[in-house]
Every structure is written in C-alpha cells, then in structure tokens.
Amino acid sequence: MIVATLKEIDEIRKMIDRYDSVLVVGCDSCVAECAAGGSRETMLLASALKLSYMKDHQNPTITEAVLDRQCVDDFIDQIANQVPDHEAILSLGCGAGVQALARVYRDKPVIPALNTLFIGETQSRGVWQENCLGCGNCKLGFFGAVCPVARCSKKLMNGPCGGSKGGRCEVHPEISCGWDLIIRRLDALGELDRLTEYVPPVDWSTSHSGGPRKVIREDQQP
Amino acid sequence: MVSIPCSGKIEAHHLLKTLAGGAQGVLILACAEKACQYLEGSSRSRKRVDYAREWLHKVGISAERLDFVRIPPMDRAALENLLREFIPKIQSLEVIPAIAKA
Known part of the structure; x- marks a missing residue:
C-alpha cells in the first residue's frame, strides 16, 4: 500500500485560507490503512480545521466526503454533485489521488493534506515499513x-x-x-x-x- | 451523557467533532486500567485522548477542554465531584465561537 502522513495543520491552512468553502475528501484505501487519510482522519482534519477557523472567528464552509478509492474515476465521480458547491478540494489521498481529482475536476484547485511517503506494509499496529521502491x-x-x-x-x-x-x-x-x-x-x-x-x-x-x-x-x- | 460500551471505542475524531459541533468541553470517563473488561480499552482511550489534546494544541485551543478520568463504574459521588470541578473549569475558558455555516 501507499503510506502517507498528515501535513501539519498550519501548512494546510496556508494553502486553503483563501477559499470560503472547502470539500475535504478522504480515501478509504491505502491511506486509511496507514491512518493518514481514511474516514477517521477526514473527520479529524475537518473538525480540527473548523475549530481552527472558529477560534479565529472565521466561518468557511468545510464539508467532508470519503471515497473508497481516490485514484479511480468510477469512485471519484461519487462527489460530482458536491464539488460545484465548493471553491476548492482538500484531498487526503496520496499524490496519485490528488492528481486524479485535479484531472477530473479541472476547474477546481486541489490541495494535498498528506505527505505521500512510500510503498510499504503494516508491520505491526501503528508501524509502517517501507519495503518496495516500485x-x-x-x-x-x-x-x-x-x-x-x-x-x-x-x-x-x-x-x-x-x-x-x-x-x-x-x-x-x-x-x-x-x-x-x-x-x-x-x-x-x-x-x-x-x-x-x-x-x-x-x-x-x-x-x-x-x-x-x-x-x-x-x-x-x- | 453519551454511553459507550468501552472507553477504548473513543477516538480523536469523535472528540474533535464534538467540540467543532458546539461542545465547550468533553469529560471522558473510563474504567481503571487493570479493571478493563476488554483488557486494553482503558489504556487505548488514554492514548487517544492525549492525541486529541495534541490536535487541540495545534489549532490553538486549550487542551483542558478534554479531560480523561478513570473512576469506578456506578460511583455517583465520584462523578458528581468530577463534574463540580470540570464544569467551572470549562466555564472559565474563553468560549469557542460557534460556526455560522454547516
């Protein structure tokens, strides 16, 4: 699987502060297994962003969505009705997922929320090991x-x-x-x-x- | 009061979503570590609350809004004492402004 980690929230905010509405899109495949971008992390990041903006007395619209796979068009199409209501997409997919979203939703900025690291395995709970360079x-x-x-x-x-x-x-x-x-x-x-x-x-x-x-x-x- | 089968079911995203949804604080009540019926639940929940507190720190919100306490089940007196301390502590913090849009 592809192993990734969440970026720091300050870095993400710098990239999305310019938008009034952001669709936060997770991916329930590889990056869910490595606890970086699945349903749980999507809810976590969306909630953290809301709290961060609330503290600053700002109210951007932050909506959550999760795809089974962010790198396959058949799945990407599932958010087609939500995308037009948002100025930008914040992707918790790997680098391939981010670029696939950008290819499909050409008129939307797509911002990565993860740092994609390597192909690896879950060695034990909470430990992911790189073992393939492709x-x-x-x-x-x-x-x-x-x-x-x-x-x-x-x-x-x-x-x-x-x-x-x-x-x-x-x-x-x-x-x-x-x-x-x-x-x-x-x-x-x-x-x-x-x-x-x-x-x-x-x-x-x-x-x-x-x-x-x-x-x-x-x-x-x- | 939200009842769950085991505090080990709680994860950081539940706690942050609760705060983002308007709660000003969350008090997590867990069983004693050695009394956990599911062996690891109580120790897991402690780690997860700590992780959620790290996130609050990152977004600049007081981590005191999340409190984790191990008390014996059904000990009403201990619970009342905890609430007597927790509620004024949360009320003394600056209110998290409500979000206007969904």
Whole structure:
C-alpha cells in the first residue's frame, strides 16, 4: 500500500485560507490503512480545521466526503454533485489521488493534506515499513522475498557492504540490515544457493529514472 | 451523557467533532486500567485522548477542554465531584465561537 502522513495543520491552512468553502475528501484505501487519510482522519482534519477557523472567528464552509478509492474515476465521480458547491478540494489521498481529482475536476484547485511517503506494509499496529521502491524489475525471487533495492540503504545487489553490526545498518541503527535479513531468510529456507546465481546490474530504465511510467492493457479497455 | 460500551471505542475524531459541533468541553470517563473488561480499552482511550489534546494544541485551543478520568463504574459521588470541578473549569475558558455555516 501507499503510506502517507498528515501535513501539519498550519501548512494546510496556508494553502486553503483563501477559499470560503472547502470539500475535504478522504480515501478509504491505502491511506486509511496507514491512518493518514481514511474516514477517521477526514473527520479529524475537518473538525480540527473548523475549530481552527472558529477560534479565529472565521466561518468557511468545510464539508467532508470519503471515497473508497481516490485514484479511480468510477469512485471519484461519487462527489460530482458536491464539488460545484465548493471553491476548492482538500484531498487526503496520496499524490496519485490528488492528481486524479485535479484531472477530473479541472476547474477546481486541489490541495494535498498528506505527505505521500512510500510503498510499504503494516508491520505491526501503528508501524509502517517501507519495503518496495516500485523499480519495475522485481528480483525478490533471488533474495528470499526481501528487497535489496528497498531494504538495503545502499541498494547493493550482490552482498552486504560489510558495515553493518549486529544486523543493524551502519546508515542508522534503527534500520535492519537488508542483507542480514536476506541471508538469514534464505538460510532458514535452505535456499542460500540462490545467492550463487548472478544478478545483473539493475536496469533503472524501468524505474522512475525513465520518467513517468504507464501500463496499457487493451484487454482491460472498453 | 453519551454511553459507550468501552472507553477504548473513543477516538480523536469523535472528540474533535464534538467540540467543532458546539461542545465547550468533553469529560471522558473510563474504567481503571487493570479493571478493563476488554483488557486494553482503558489504556487505548488514554492514548487517544492525549492525541486529541495534541490536535487541540495545534489549532490553538486549550487542551483542558478534554479531560480523561478513570473512576469506578456506578460511583455517583465520584462523578458528581468530577463534574463540580470540570464544569467551572470549562466555564472559565474563553468560549469557542460557534460556526455560522454547516
């Protein structure tokens, strides 16, 4: 899932203070799972904004709406009747959601309420871990399903750097050494021989380094 | 008075929405931590109230408007004493202006 965090309310207010009416739109997919932009957070932020304006003796109209997915037109269309009544949209979607809303509602300013961070997993309650960079050329099969691109701070593909201590990365002791995880997992699986296979240098042209990517499937098109 | 099965059901958005809806303060009554029938409910609610108080601080509203107290269930005398303290405390704070539009 996409992991994000809420921006500070002061930053959001600076962006929306110019509007008399704002539609606050949450997204009940990834950013709900990471407790940043789902139904709960939409109500929280909308209420916090109301309180903030009330304290300043201002009364902008702040309305809440939540979409199941903010990155799919079929869902985005569900707020079509609310959008015209507001000067701007404040999105609690990820960066993709913000841009999708802006594409659909061309005449409305769309302001992000989140900082979109990474593709990750819910590791435990309240802890989200980055574990995929979306490089477009998945090699997890070689590495015991631990990604050296995302989990090794130096993105090394052919073994550890030698700087880790006690399974912790030398870049920061809070980071687990990706290669320590890879080797321990393959050892536990009895598949250390995987590491004898040659892994060619990463072809970064399939990553964002090659510019914005697009997937087109004719079988999925109308 | 809003009754809920467990204080652990309360989340920050409930508390902020209540204040944004016109309440001047909210007193959250929870069971003692070790007496929680659901094991973690009372400790969870404490964290969530603290989180809501952080938000009030961010928007410049006194966090004293949210109070969290653990009292034994059905202890009317303790509740009356709490209210005697809480209500004047909230009344002493500057009133949050009402919002004019929905």
